[in-house]
Amino acid sequence: MIILLIALFAILAFVANMMITNRGIRIVTTVIMFVGLIASVAGVxxxxxxxxxxxxxxxxxxxxxxxxGTASQGFGLLLYQGVGTNGAENVYVYRATDNAKKTTVAKPNLKTSSRMSNISGNKAYKITKTTRYVYKNATMRLMFGIGGNNHQLKNKHVVYQVPSTWVALTTTQAKSLQSKMTPKTDAEKQALAQQQAQLAALAKTDPDKAAQLQVAAVKKALNIK
Structure with a gap:
């Protein structure tokens, strides 16, 4: 609509200047049309x-x-890795559904920020707060909506909520986890077998506690506080 108004004011200003013979009326009409033209362009x-x-x-x-991770791990795993020159934002890796075969890789962009927070319970969540520009009313949408900018994204903020039964690791930490937790001596192998048996028994009666113990062991192995 605003484009039509700009064209209309421009045409009327030209017609008024060329066709109206009365000098006073011509000047006033032309000025009004130019004011309308300028206001329309300024609005755009x-x-x-x-x-x-x-x-x-x-x-x-x-x-x-x-x-x-895999269901056999017994605890939840959120992977992340810093990106960019300063590593201020992260790529996050998780599964969108319980039975998803492939992981979801959530990548940041210029309008998206993200962070992690700890929560109680045993489920992890992705909280997405999205702010968009929308037209105030139908009149404004009619005037300026030709640009297709209704519902334009302003910014998006994502919070990954991680419970105590989950652990958040960088991809580098995750790659080194197996080697760090693999027993190297017979005594360590025997101790690990006993721990796994105890965890398996505990998981049947208190799976959350079993998951928390595994998370604690992972953090200790990777020196995560």
Missing amino acids: AANMNSHYGMKEVTTTTKKQIYTA
Whole structure:
């Protein structure tokens, strides 16, 4: 609509300047048309640069995520790795469903930030807070909506909530985990077998406690505080 108004004001200004013989009326009409033209162009610029006529709408979604490891591990695993020159943002790896065969790799972008937080319970979640620009009303959408910028993304903030039955590891830590936890002597092998038997028995009566003990062992092996 605003493009039509710009064209209309430009045409009317030209017609008024060329066709109206009365000098006073011609000047007044031409000035009015030019004012309308300038206001319309300014409106387009304000809409493009400052989202004039729009408001911010924020929505929050909460989805359960599932371990990036195997079910036999007995504890949840969230993988991450810093990206970029300063490593300020991370790529996160998890499963979107309990029976997903492939992991989901969540990559950051210029409008997305992310972090991790600890929660109680035994389930992990991905909390996504999304802010978009939408037109304030139908009139503004009619005027400026030709640009297709309704529901334009402003920013997105993601929080990965990790319970005590889960552990968050960098991909480098995950690769070194097996070698660090593999027993090297007969005594260590015997101790590990006893621990695994105890964990298997505990998992039948208190799976959360068994998972927490495994998480503690992983953190100790990797020197994670």
